[in-house]
Amino acid sequence: MGRLQATIVVLCVIPLTLWFVIDPSLARFSSTPLIFNSLGQITALLGFTLFAFNIVLAARFPWVEKVFGPLNKMYVTHHLIGVSVWILLLIHPLGLVSTYGLGLLLPTYGNWARNLGLSAVLLLSALLILTLFVKLPYEIWKATHKYLPVVFVIGAVHGLFVPSDVSASVALTVYVSIVSFIAVVGGVYRSSPLSRFLVKKYKYKVSTVTQTGSVTEITLVPEKEHMVFIPGQFAFFKFQIPGFTETHPFSIVYSNSSPLGMCIKSEGDYTSKIHSVPVGTPVLIEGPFGRFSYYFHNRARQIWIAGGIGITPFLSLAQSLPANGVYTTDLYYVVKNKEEAFKLEYLKQLETQKKGLTVIPIFTNSEGHLTAEQVVEKSKNISRADIFVCGPPPMMKSLRAQFNRLGIRHGHIHTEEFSLN
Ligand SMILES: Cc1cc2nc3c(=O)[nH]c(=O)nc-3n(C[C@H](O)[C@H](O)[C@H](O)COP(=O)(O)OP(=O)(O)OC[C@H]3O[C@@H](n4cnc5c(N)ncnc54)[C@H](O)[C@@H]3O)c2cc1C
Numbered sequence: 001m002g003r004l005q006a007t008i009v010v011l012c013v014i015p016l017t018l019w020f021v022i023d024p025s026l027a028r029f030s031s032t033p034l035i036f037n038s039l040g041q042i043t044a045l046l047g048f049t050l051f052a053f054n055i056v057l058a059a060r061f062p063w064v065e066k067v068f069g070p071l072n073k074m075y076v077t078h079h080l081i082g083v084s085v086w087i088l089l090l091i092h093p094l095g096l097v098s099t100y101g102l103g104l105l106l107p108t109y110g111n112w113a114r115n116l117g118l119s120a121v122l123l124l125s126a127l128l129i130l131t132l133f134v135k136l137p138y139e140i141w142k143a144t145h146k147y148l149p150v151v152f153v154i155g156a157v158h159g160l161f162v163p164s165d166v167s168a169s170v171a172l173t174v175y176v177s178i179v180s181f182i183a184v185v186g187g188v189y190r191s192s193p194l195s196r197f198l199v200k201k202y203k204y205k206v207s208t209v210t211q212t213g214s215v216t217e218i219t220l221v222p223e224k225e226h227m228v229f230i231p232g233q234f235a236f237f238k239f240q241i242p243g244f245t246e247t248h249p250f251s252i253v254y255s256n257s258s259p260l261g262m263c264i265k266s267e268g269d270y271t272s273k274i275h276s277v278p279v280g281t282p283v284l285i286e287g288p289f290g291r292f293s294y295y296f297h298n299r300a301r302q303i304w305i306a307g308g309i310g311i312t313p314f315l316s317l318a319q320s321l322p323a324n325g326v327y328t329t330d331l332y333y334v335v336k337n338k339e340e341a342f343k344l345e346y347l348k349q350l351e352t353q354k355k356g357l358t359v360i361p362i363f364t365n366s367e368g369h370l371t372a373e374q375v376v377e378k379s380k381n382i383s384r385a386d387i388f389v390c391g392p393p394p395m396m397k398s399l400r401a402q403f404n405r406l407g408i409r410h411g412h413i414h415t416e417e418f419s420l421n
Contacts, residue, residue: 004068004077011053015045015175022169033098040095041165047088048159048176051152052183054081058145059186060289062200070291072417086128089121089155113162120155127151137269139246149187156180199286202227206239206281207259214266215309215342216275219259220283227285230295231255231320232313232388232416235287237262239277246270249420251312252288255320260285263342265309292416293317294327297386299412302329303379305370305399307391308340313416314390315343318350318357325355330379334362334370334391369395372402383408390416 001009019042028038057064057078060071068074097104107115130136130144159166159176166172189198204220211217227235234251238244248270250262266272292313294302306314314331321327335341338361347359360378362370376382387403389396396415403413 002069004074007068008050008053008077008081011049012046015049015172016042018169018171018175019045019165022165022171036095036098038095040092040098043088043095044092044159045166045172047085047092048155049179050081050088051085051155052179052186054078054085055149055152055183055190056186057081058148059190060199060286061186061189065289065291070416071289072420075420076417082128083132086124089124093117093121113158116154117158117162120151120158123147123151123154146191149183149191152183152187153180156183201238201284201286204260204283204285206277206279206283209275209277209279211275212342213339215263216266216271217253217261217263218274218277219254219261220285221259223282226258227260227288229288230293231316232293232295233288233290234313235285235289238284238286240282240284241277243273244270244277244281247286249289251290251316251416253312253315255316261315263309263312263315290416292388292390292414294386294388297388297414298327299384299386300327301381301385302327303375303382303385303387304329304331305334305375305387305389305391306332307334307389307395309342310390310392310416310418311343312390314388315346317388318347318354318359321350321354321357323354328356328381329354329358330375331357331359332362332370332375333359334364334395337363337365370399372399372406372408375403376406385412387413388416389413390418393417393419 027034029035057068057074064074065071093105104114105118107118127144127148131141136144156176156179160173160180161167166176188194202225203223205223206218207221208219209216229235229252232251234249236247236249238247250264253261253263264271264274266274290313291297294317304314304317311333314333318329318331321329331347333341333344333347338344341361341363344359344361351357351359364370379385387408389399396417400410400413400415404410
């Protein structure tokens, strides 16, 4: 069990223990309506706690990644927690209906605390239905997500003021207040107007823009302070000109802070117009993030597999390799054909400078997909290697399964997802 999972377990045990300790007599389970009522109370406490934890995870505090691991992996758990919170908070009023009747599900004149609870569940449902069942454009989806901390606060006020086991118990009142405070800090840090003063951002300027086929390479120079990062990491970039004000994540392609480079594949609305960003444009950068690097998983034997634009983190990783061959690295670069092999010449040049680095292009149009068996055949000592894979999600999933079948441990395989949703 990882730290993130262990924390979730602990966070569930704390409110359950407090709830149990305030009345350990088991009388709350002595009849069917009481069992449902207890279920309603327990699910509220669990849903509330996990909701708060999710706000903290999404706040992207710099320390969160150090504690819980790579941001893009954490977001997968974040989504699962989000769905669990929704289910738990839907069960909460349904459980209480057995004691208080169906009228509980309707707004009641004068009972503002209960009405707040109903509003919170309805708003949460609306936001999560939009997230899960309606494929909104990313930026609209992100804008709707910003309101989740507000929904949390509405729910927390309901929890503290509605007559319940929480308001009747000092321990639970203190617990709910502390958890609410922590979540509010997370919400203010990431989603409030104050966020622009609280979140550390580096100021850079665009120094070059070069388009090669469907990939645009942009280099940036710092205005003052440069961002220190580890090769293989990524950051969030915001170009400060009209039409480009969205924040997007990209891997950093050079191992030095200045100039800072990124290579962007034309995929959608934003990335297909990125080549038109003028030189001199100010850029705000938040980061660095990520753990996709031999700095974090540093067995001497390294196997790197890139699919298409998934080459970007390996560009800085390859550049940063020590020249004296401390690492023996095979870099498989999987693309349709030679024309699509962006930066292959540059990598071949690095191959001559870095002892131990071997660049192996795989052209799928003529050679078919790369398989784990082929990697094992071509590369020696793979059982002692750290394997890094970055490419289309089906490729990463399939290679991981193939390596697992060949006996390579799950923990030796590191993937970088180019998606946060
Ligand atoms: C850790 C990480 C590193 C990345 N590194 C690179 C890189 O080096 N080079 C590269 O070309 N691409 C990289 N990407 C992918 C890149 O961020 C997306 O392709 C780009 O944001 C898509 O924007 P769009 O509006 O053009 O495409 P759309 O068609 O609007 O979106 C395509 C998909 O990209 C994701 N996406 C869209 N907007 C955002 C956003 N603002 N923030 C986060 N995700 C978004 C969503 O999953 C969406 O479904 C990286 C992504 C991540 C998460």
